[in-house]
Amino acid sequence: MGRYVVRRLLQMIPVFIGATFLIFVMVYALGDPVAALFGDRAPDPATARQLRAEFNLDKPVWQQYLLYMGNIFTGDFGTAFNGEPVTDLMGRAFPISFRLMLTALVIELVLGILLGVITGLRRGRAFDTSILMATLVVIAIPTFVLGTTAQFLFGVQLGWINPAVSPEGRFSELLLPGIILALVSLAYVTRLTRTSVAENTRADYIRTAVAKGLPRRRVTVRHLLRNSLIPVVTYLGADIGTLMAGAIVTERIFNIQGVGFQLYQGILRQNSPTVVGFVVVLVLIFLLANLLVDLLYAVLDPRIRYV
Amino acid sequence: MSIEPVEITPADAPGVPLLEVRDLHVEFHTREGAAHAVNGVSYTVDAGETLAVLGESGSGKSVTAQTIMGILDMPPGRITGGEILFRGQDMLKMSEAQRRKIRGNQIAMIFQDALSSLNPVLSVGFQLGEMFRVHRGASRKEAKAKAIELMDRVRIPAAKERVNDYPHQFSGGMRQRIMIAMALALEPDVIIADEPTTALDVTVQAQVMDLLAELQREHNMGLILITHDLGVVADVADKIAVMYAGRIVENAPVHELYKRPAHPYAKGLLESIPRLDLKGQELYAISGLPPSLTAVPSGCAFNPRCPLATDQCRTEVPPLVQVTEQDGTPITGRSSACHLWKETIHG
Numbered sequence: 001m002g003r004y005v006v007r008r009l010l011q012m013i014p015v016f017i018g019a020t021f022l023i024f025v026m027v028y029a030l031g032d033p034v035a036a037l038f039g040d041r042a043p044d045p046a047t048a049r050q051l052r053a054e055f056n057l058d059k060p061v062w063q064q065y066l067l068y069m070g071n072i073f074t075g076d077f078g079t080a081f082n083g084e085p086v087t088d089l090m091g092r093a094f095p096i097s098f099r100l101m102l103t104a105l106v107i108e109l110v111l112g113i114l115l116g117v118i119t120g121l122r123r124g125r126a127f128d129t130s131i132l133m134a135t136l137v138v139i140a141i142p143t144f145v146l147g148t149t150a151q152f153l154f155g156v157q158l159g160w161i162n163p164a165v166s167p168e169g170r171f172s173e174l175l176l177p178g179i180i181l182a183l184v185s186l187a188y189v190t191r192l193t194r195t196s197v198a199e200n201t202r203a204d205y206i207r208t209a210v211a212k213g214l215p216r217r218r219v220t221v222r223h224l225l226r227n228s229l230i231p232v233v234t235y236l237g238a239d240i241g242t243l244m245a246g247a248i249v250t251e252r253i254f255n256i257q258g259v260g261f262q263l264y265q266g267i268l269r270q271n272s273p274t275v276v277g278f279v280v281v282l283v284l285i286f287l288l289a290n291l292l293v294d295l296l297y298a299v300l301d302p303r304i305r306y307v
Numbered sequence: 308m309s310i311e312p313v314e315i316t317p318a319d320a321p322g323v324p325l326l327e328v329r330d331l332h333v334e335f336h337t338r339e340g341a342a343h344a345v346n347g348v349s350y351t352v353d354a355g356e357t358l359a360v361l362g363e364s365g366s367g368k369s370v371t372a373q374t375i376m377g378i379l380d381m382p383p384g385r386i387t388g389g390e391i392l393f394r395g396q397d398m399l400k401m402s403e404a405q406r407r408k409i410r411g412n413q414i415a416m417i418f419q420d421a422l423s424s425l426n427p428v429l430s431v432g433f434q435l436g437e438m439f440r441v442h443r444g445a446s447r448k449e450a451k452a453k454a455i456e457l458m459d460r461v462r463i464p465a466a467k468e469r470v471n472d473y474p475h476q477f478s479g480g481m482r483q484r485i486m487i488a489m490a491l492a493l494e495p496d497v498i499i500a501d502e503p504t505t506a507l508d509v510t511v512q513a514q515v516m517d518l519l520a521e522l523q524r525e526h527n528m529g530l531i532l533i534t535h536d537l538g539v540v541a542d543v544a545d546k547i548a549v550m551y552a553g554r555i556v557e558n559a560p561v562h563e564l565y566k567r568p569a570h571p572y573a574k575g576l577l578e579s580i581p582r583l584d585l586k587g588q589e590l591y592a593i594s595g596l597p598p599s600l601t602a603v604p605s606g607c608a609f610n611p612r613c614p615l616a617t618d619q620c621r622t623e624v625p626p627l628v629q630v631t632e633q634d635g636t637p638i639t640g641r642s643s644a645c646h647l648w649k650e651t652i653h654g
Contacts (some may be wrong), residue, residue: 204423210378211418212489213411214441222437227430301428302473 005291012287017069019283020276024065027272068273074282078273080266086277089262092167094281097251097258098173101243103178105128105236108186110204116193117225123198124294132194135187147253162253174256181250185239192235203227230300237293240285323395324351325529326375326414331389333370336382336554337602339646342600344370346553347389352497352529357520358560359532359540361576362550363597368533371550372499376416377406412442415490417519419502421482425474431458431485432470433629457488461518480511484518491522497529504539516543534648537580541565546640551575552598552608555627556644569630569643569652571613607646625653 052058056067071078077086091289119128138146154176155163165173200206201224209223248260255261259278298304333345345367352358360368373379375391377398391398393414398406418424426434426559435457437449445453451470459465461484463477474482483503490498502513503519520543525531534540540547547564548559549572557570568574575593595612598604604611610620623646630641633653645651 053561082483204418204420207378208418208424208489210428211376211410211416212406212438212441213409216408217640218441223429240505301477302430303427 005295008291008294012284012291015284015287016280020069020280021065023276023279024068024272025061025269026063027275028061043084068276072277077277077280080271080274086273089274090277090281093257093259093262093278096167096174097244097247097260099254100174100178100181100247100258101240103171104182104185104243105173105240107178107182108189108239109236111182112186113193113229115190116232117197117220117228119190120197120228121201121220123194128194131190135190138183138187143180143184143249144241144253146183147177147250150176151253152178167257172209177250177256179252180253181243181247185243188235188239189232191251193228193232196231197224197296200224200228226300233293233296233300237290240289241282244282244285324392325353325394326531327351328371328375329390329392331371331374331391332387333367333374333379333634334385334387334584334595336385337601339599339601343603344384344553344600345374348550348553348555350548350555350558352531354496354529355524355527356546357523357530357532357544359534359544359547361534361537361540361547361573363535365552365597365600366550367553368550369501371419372416372501372533376414376498377410378416408442411438411490411495412493413495414494414497414499415495417483417486417498417500417503420506421479421486422474422506424486425482427474430471430473432472435485435489435492438485438489442493453492457492458485460491460522461485461488463488479507480515483507483511483515487515487519487522491526494526495528497531497535498523499531501533502535503532505534505536512539519543537576549576552603553600553618554608554644556609558627559630559639560640561593562642563638567652569641570645571615571647571651572609574651575612577631605646615650617646619646 007223049058056064059067068078075087077090079085080089115131122128151163154160161176162173165177205227206219206223209219214223244259247256247258248264250256251258251260252264259282262274263278265271266278328348328350331348332343335342335344348367348371350358350360357370360371362368368494370379370384374384374386375398379386380635386399389399393409398409401409429483432454435454436445436447439445439450439453440447455466455470458470463469463481463484469477483506487503490500498519504515507515516539519530522528522583530543532540533546541607544561546558546560548555549564549570551572557564557568557573559569559573564573565577567575572593575591578591579593581590593612598608598611604621605619606619606623607613607616607625610616613620625644627642627644627647628648629637630643630648630652631637645653
């Protein structure tokens with residue numbers, strides 16, 4: 001187990017280097033960030049030159065990359081073009097996005113598994129059919145339509161919530177955005193759990209559990225659920241990354257100044273230090289989340305042993 | 308080495324069999340219409356007695372067992388008639404809660420494939436101990452101690468060290484021992500073993516079967532042994548019920564059946580066992596295939612495959628009748644559902 005974790009951590013190094021280099025090159029290919037800084041006006045040549053020198057933009061791309069990576073390992077993610085250190089931006093953005101992700105994750109976990117188990121056990125009944133249709137609707141409608149509709153309905157019409165989330169991003173404010181963010185994944189978790197439960201109810205060991213005279217509840221919770229959750233956990237591992245980085249739309253709708261918001265601004269202004277810095281951290285989070293899921297997988301299924 | 312059938316009536320109700328299936332009918336709803344899986348099956352088992360239910364796949368032997376256990380999938384299954392009396396009480400009329408208390412506690416079942424029948428993500432100790440926790444309200448610690456005791460009893464080496472292992476860490480024979488231990492846990496009155504040795508190596512089959520027979524004797528349990536293997540039956544069963552297309556076609560004490568079968572199907576089964584003294588000769592096989600349960604042939608279901616079939620066999624369903632000696636004295640425990648049983652047994 002220990003050796004497996006070390007090996008997985010070591011494997012992260014090439015993935016990390018590759019991912020950051022790709023992002024670096026892509027942002028570089030976006031064009032001249034200094035020109036973008038000046039918008040429509042032609043940049044003042046002297047100022048432009050000064051900025052280019054300050055941000056090492058006058059050096060070749062590979063040199064820029066090496067300089068950048070060297071700085072990262074000293075904890076310096078560079079400075080955004082507005083003069084603010086990128087680490088400060090991260091310090092503000094990541095906690096909010098993390099809270100948003102956590103809200104969404106809890107919603108899709110609890111509700112998704114609950115709905116999945118109920119529909120899986122009652123295949124073909126009215127409840128199952130309606131939930132199944134609802135998940136299709138949720139998957140089919142784009143998040144920005146659901147998000148803006150919910151914002152308008154609950155924030156503007158009914159006035160239950162503040163339509164925009166404050167910069168502090170408290171949990172209470174993040175509930176509705178969390179639901180909106182969770183919806184699509186929730187639909188997938190429900191469907192995945194449903195299929196898994198439906199498949200496992202026909203398993204021989206469930207028949208054995210019933211033949212042992214166990215109460216229905218115990219058969220479901222102890223024998224059925226744990227086996228059915230194995231594929232769901234795999235899905236959730238990949239989903240954590242999506243929830244963290246893919247919150248751009250939701251964060252824009254509710255004016256949440258999280259990771260998605262900062263990334264969007266960074267790309268819009270060709271602010272390479274911000275974009276690369278944020279993506280680097282996202283890549284790390286994604287890799288760690290997946291490692292965690294793989295370890296959890298072994299806990300759920302004793303047949304899997306990592307050596 | 309057959310054992311004479313011993314008639315032991317349970318102490319609490321004299322004359323009442325421990326378990327009695329009476330005229331049971333079960334159908335399955337399929338796309339081709341109703342499949343009549345069980346058509347009026349009756350049998351009894353007493354304490355200390357072993358009933359072997361013999362038949363090909365699709366003969367209804369497993370469905371009958373699942374109906375007794377109450378683990379039949381309904382739908383598509385449907386019980387359309389009959390009674391299942393446990394100590395004289397009809398289990399089909401009991402509430403689900405009542406039946407659940409009997410399940411595993413007084414009537415337990417051993418399944419064919421122990422690997423798929425044991426939960427892969429729970430330790431064997433947990434799965435064994437669960438019986439005591441649920442039915443006896445034992446604590447976690449007590450349940451574990453009981454699990455180790457059970458594993459010892461079915462002779463799993465190093466039970467104490469292996470109690471926390473998972474099913475996939477055991478060999479096939481050991482896994483089947485765990486299944487037996489689980490069925491035995493609460494010392495039930497009846498054990499139903501559905502092809503308990505089919506998935507095992509031949510060398511292990513005998514060990515597992517001997518263990519089962521030994522434990523049955525020790526606890527004076529009734530055993531229903533469902534099998535298609537005549538070799539397994541000979542050593543352990545007291546009486547045999549041969550099933551074909553959802554009906555019992557012959558009942559007989561085990562040595563009687565081997566000596567002189569009274570139904571052409573049973574006779575065919577016996578003749579298709581390879582024998583050392585007939586080495587080199589072609590092995591007998593019953594021609595044709597078992598019928599589809601949605602389209603059972605009219606008359607006797609076996610008639611298209613029967614070498615003796617007459618017109619009567621093609622139109623009239625033969626009732627299960629008492630088999631007698633040539634002079635007319637009835638033979639205890641014997642009956643046959645064949646128009647030509649006399650020719651089969653005496654001719």
